[in-house]
Amino acid sequence: xxxxxxxxxxxxxxxxxxxxxxxxxxxxxxxxxxxxxxxxxxxxxxxxxxxxxxxxxxxxxxxxxxxxxxxxxxxxxxxxxxxxxxxxxxxxxxxxxxxxxxxxxxxxxxxxxxxxxxxxxxxxxxxxxxxxxxxxxxxxxxxxxxxxxxxxxxxxxxxxxxxxxxxxxxxxxxxxxxxxxxxxxxxxxxxxxxxxxxxxxxxxxxxxxxxxxxxxxxxxxxxxxxxxxxxxxxxxxxxxxxxxxxxxxxxxxxxxxxxxxxxxxxxxxxxxxxxxxxxxxxxxxxxxxxxxxxxxxxxxxxxxxxxxxxxxxxxxxxxxxxxxxxxxxxxxxxxxxxxxxxxxxxxxxxxxxxxxxxxxxxxxxxxxxxxxxxxxxxxxxxxxxxxxxxxxxxxxxxxxxxxxxxxxxxx
Amino acid sequence: xxxxxxxxxxxxxxxxxxxxxxxxxxxxxxxxxxxxxxxxxxxxxxxxxxxxxxxxxxxxxxxxxxxxxxxxxxxxxxxxxxxxxxxxxxxxxxxxxxxxxxxxxxxxxxxxxxxxxxxxxxxxxxxxxxxxxxxxxxxxxxxxxxxxxxxxxxxxxxxxxxxxxxxxxxxxxxxxxxxxxxxxxxxxxxxxxxxxxxxxxxxxxxxxxxxxxxxxxxxxxxxxxxxxxxxxxxxxxxxxxxxxxxxxxxxxxxxxxxxxxxxxxxxxxxxxxxxxxxxxxxxxxxxxxxxxxxxxxxxxxxxxxxxxxxxxxxxxxxxxxxxxxxxxxxxxxxxxxxxxxxxxxxxxxxxxxxxxxxxxxxxxxxxxxxxxxxxxxxxxxxxxxxxxxxxxxxxxxxxxxxxxxxxxxxx
Numbered sequence: 001x002x003x004x005x006x007x008x009x010x011x012x013x014x015x016x017x018x019x020x021x022x023x024x025x026x027x028x029x030x031x032x033x034x035x036x037x038x039x040x041x042x043x044x045x046x047x048x049x050x051x052x053x054x055x056x057x058x059x060x061x062x063x064x065x066x067x068x069x070x071x072x073x074x075x076x077x078x079x080x081x082x083x084x085x086x087x088x089x090x091x092x093x094x095x096x097x098x099x100x101x102x103x104x105x106x107x108x109x110x111x112x113x114x115x116x117x118x119x120x121x122x123x124x125x126x127x128x129x130x131x132x133x134x135x136x137x138x139x140x141x142x143x144x145x146x147x148x149x150x151x152x153x154x155x156x157x158x159x160x161x162x163x164x165x166x167x168x169x170x171x172x173x174x175x176x177x178x179x180x181x182x183x184x185x186x187x188x189x190x191x192x193x194x195x196x197x198x199x200x201x202x203x204x205x206x207x208x209x210x211x212x213x214x215x216x217x218x219x220x221x222x223x224x225x226x227x228x229x230x231x232x233x234x235x236x237x238x239x240x241x242x243x244x245x246x247x248x249x250x251x252x253x254x255x256x257x258x259x260x261x262x263x264x265x266x267x268x269x270x271x272x273x274x275x276x277x278x279x280x281x282x283x284x285x286x287x288x289x290x291x292x293x294x295x296x297x298x299x300x301x302x303x304x305x306x307x308x309x310x311x312x313x314x315x316x317x318x319x320x321x322x323x324x325x326x327x328x329x330x331x332x333x334x335x336x337x338x339x340x341x342x343x344x345x346x347x348x349x350x351x352x353x354x355x356x357x358x359x360x361x362x363x364x365x366x367x368x369x370x371x372x373x374x375x376x377x378x379x380x381x382x383x384x385x386x387x388x389x390x391x392x393x394x395x396x397x398x399x400x401x402x403x404x405x406x407x408x409x410x411x
Numbered sequence: 412x413x414x415x416x417x418x419x420x421x422x423x424x425x426x427x428x429x430x431x432x433x434x435x436x437x438x439x440x441x442x443x444x445x446x447x448x449x450x451x452x453x454x455x456x457x458x459x460x461x462x463x464x465x466x467x468x469x470x471x472x473x474x475x476x477x478x479x480x481x482x483x484x485x486x487x488x489x490x491x492x493x494x495x496x497x498x499x500x501x502x503x504x505x506x507x508x509x510x511x512x513x514x515x516x517x518x519x520x521x522x523x524x525x526x527x528x529x530x531x532x533x534x535x536x537x538x539x540x541x542x543x544x545x546x547x548x549x550x551x552x553x554x555x556x557x558x559x560x561x562x563x564x565x566x567x568x569x570x571x572x573x574x575x576x577x578x579x580x581x582x583x584x585x586x587x588x589x590x591x592x593x594x595x596x597x598x599x600x601x602x603x604x605x606x607x608x609x610x611x612x613x614x615x616x617x618x619x620x621x622x623x624x625x626x627x628x629x630x631x632x633x634x635x636x637x638x639x640x641x642x643x644x645x646x647x648x649x650x651x652x653x654x655x656x657x658x659x660x661x662x663x664x665x666x667x668x669x670x671x672x673x674x675x676x677x678x679x680x681x682x683x684x685x686x687x688x689x690x691x692x693x694x695x696x697x698x699x700x701x702x703x704x705x706x707x708x709x710x711x712x713x714x715x716x717x718x719x720x721x722x723x724x725x726x727x728x729x730x731x732x733x734x735x736x737x738x739x740x741x742x743x744x745x746x747x748x749x750x751x752x753x754x755x756x757x758x759x760x761x762x763x764x765x766x767x768x769x770x771x772x773x774x775x776x777x778x779x780x781x782x783x784x785x786x787x788x789x790x791x792x793x794x795x796x797x798x799x800x801x802x803x804x805x806x807x808x809x810x811x812x813x814x815x816x817x818x819x820x821x822x
Contacts, residue, residue: 032624051618052615087605088617106605164727167625168621168628169795172619176609192499196499204463204501217574217579220447221575234498337750338749339746339749381580381583382566382583411575411576
């Protein structure tokens with residue numbers, strides 16, 4: 001029996017952990033102008049109708065619709081010009097019967113007007129008299145008060161990550177300050193006796209710390225706050241101490257083990273000693289990333305990632321990201337950006353295991369992207385630096401054939 | 412003849428502008444740890460081999476390959492245990508014939524060893540003697556010096572936007588500072604007599620400024636520096652003055668016109684007066700965004716966008732973004748994140764015009780996304796706030812049918 005069959009699937013592992021979590025999130029006041037990428041902490045309602053006045057949606061003439069009834073090119077209606085509506089002003093006249101007013105897109109309709117006829121459907125006959133070539137229905141080419149957003153309506157639901165469009169929408173309503181979720185604090189610990197800081201020259205046998213930086217970059221890209229705990233040697237005392245400090249200071253901890261098996265086991269042991277229920281998941285049927293650990297010390301999440309930088313970063317994209325997003329307060333409306341592409345070669349896989357293959361995208365002459373799998377013996381981090389995204393090979397299959405259309409998750 | 416046929420296509424408009432541009436970009440020193448999202452200003456080469464020593468890729472025993480020649484479960488090879496390679500250390504022994512050494516993933520091979528046999532293919536027979544059940548080839552389960560990255564090799568090409576994987580790769584090589592492109596300065600000017608700042612309560616006929624904030628958010632999301640010039644009334648003098656100031660201080664200017672036609676024409680007139688060649692494009696066969704203007708004053712780009720907030724933001728995503736990316740120094744490896752989805756209803760379009768339709772994504776039971784077009788009379792900014800992305804309707808077609816698989820460009 002392949003060993004992966006005895007492991008939990010990535011989906012089940014994540015569901016198991018999430019079933020234990022019900023985070024209480026705190027919020028803070030944020031200037032809307034500074035809120036790009038932040039997540040709303042409450043439903044945001046409009047305090048006003050939008051628009052607040054009846055607006056024209058075209059350049060043309062405001063009129064009373066029935067005055068244009070039956071008008072056509074061969075039989076125009078003739079209306080008297082009552083004036084021009086200046087942008088940004090309330091018209092200083094009302095419209096009488098058989099009258100019209102020059103109006104620009106966004107302009108305010110005069111009283112009694114109930115439609116706008118487009119400029120191209122009119123002609124100036126003589127000074128003060130306009131020919132109308134088209135019958136216009138009440139409400140045509142204009143918006144009623146509150147038609148876009150009624151007062152009190154929810155304009156942006158809780159749990160929305162704010163994009164340029166939402167920032168603009170809030171400004172349109174004059175909402176210049178909002179409540180956003182306080183970003184969670186996520187601590188990152190690198191362990192391993194062979195691991196040294198990047199600014200030091202490694203002696204033979206040593207390697208520079210990569211995981212603190214790849215994971216830190218990803219976590220801060222997601223919008224959480226990163227707390228770096230540096231590199232901890234592989235022993236019970238040091239590891240336990242830093243985990244205890246981290247649990248006090250952070251909402252989550254991510255520990256990347258040294259690359260040896262004993263280092264990984266030590267991580268799990270220590271996580272079990274720090275609170276209940278301890279380790280929930282130890283080993284996931286996913287490649288790369290099999291030695292992944294999910295643990296809980298009371299209500300704080302600890303995640304153990306493999307020391308191998310490719311495994312650690314792939315698992316961070318696939319399994320850590322949804323956990324962070326829960327603490328970011330993100331609702332269900334989230335998408336993982338991707339590009340559809342055709343696989344350029346066969347990719348073998350083991351049935352029962354979920355594989356994620358790094359691929360590089362190449363745009364074909366037909367505009368269709370090709371996904372070129374990147375293989376490497378060493379799982380060096382440059383494997384991912386060369387890749388544009390990851391392709392999932394689902395557990396039931398034994399691989400994907402060249403030519404298959406796949407969805408490349410961008411990294 | 413539909414009027415759009417006489418306009419330039421978005422593709423040609425962009426190509427025309429880009430053909431005039433050959434920006435000289437400046438660069439600055441950036442700490443690698445702070446370089447996420449920035450763009451490399453030069454090819455980055457490795458100053459060292461990676462790995463710098465021969466490393467094991469598994470947990471097992473380092474050995475001389477020929478000593479395991481012919482070994483199998485029924486006929487194991489017996490090797491003497493010479494010692495254990497400690498993580499982060501140079502082994503303090505060399506391997507002799509018929510000897511092996513316990514080694515962990517990432518450990519340094521002792522001298523004379525040329526392969527590693529995995530732990531699961533071995534067994535400890537008695538203290539100091541290891542049974543090997545598998546014939547091992549030279550080079551198996553190990554990486555040679557420089558196999559990942561040879562000294563002097565280009566590891567990250569110029570024009571790369573740094574993601575977590577690149578940050579990690581640089582750290583692996585001890586490159587803690589790099590040269591990145593200095594973000595371009597992009598000035599944003601809102602014009603229109605009816606436009607007021609968001610913190611003011613509009614009088615009847617006035618609307619709050621949206622475009623400064625949506626465009627500012629998008630530009631800063633892309634990685635450029637935003638310079639806000641606020642709201643300028645629709646007259647020649649004020650507009651020309653602010654354009655002159657902006658041209659001095661910024662690399663580009665983006666002007667959003669008031670929503671009336673006269674305001675848009677004024678923008679083009681002023682752009683023509685400020686330098687050569689002046690207006691290159693005035694009107695593009697795209698919806699929304701037909702009144703888009705591209706102009707050049709000597710070597711500085713000026714972009715005129717429609718005052719309508721939806722048009723302005725859609726054009727910023729579709730046409731302004733590639734221009735900004737040129738000044739960000741981004742190479743050709745850039746992708747516009749998207750989600751494939753099935754259109755839920757027919758969307759009509761006019762042949763000869765490129766349409767971009769806002770859609771909201773809904774995940775179907777089968778895991779396939781459905782793209783629900785969002786229509787709205789007023790082109791209010793909340794149309795885009797409700798949307799997850801945009802769907803392109805290519806110019807030759809007269810629309811897309813329900814059920815068509817489309818690529819939704821996320822916004």
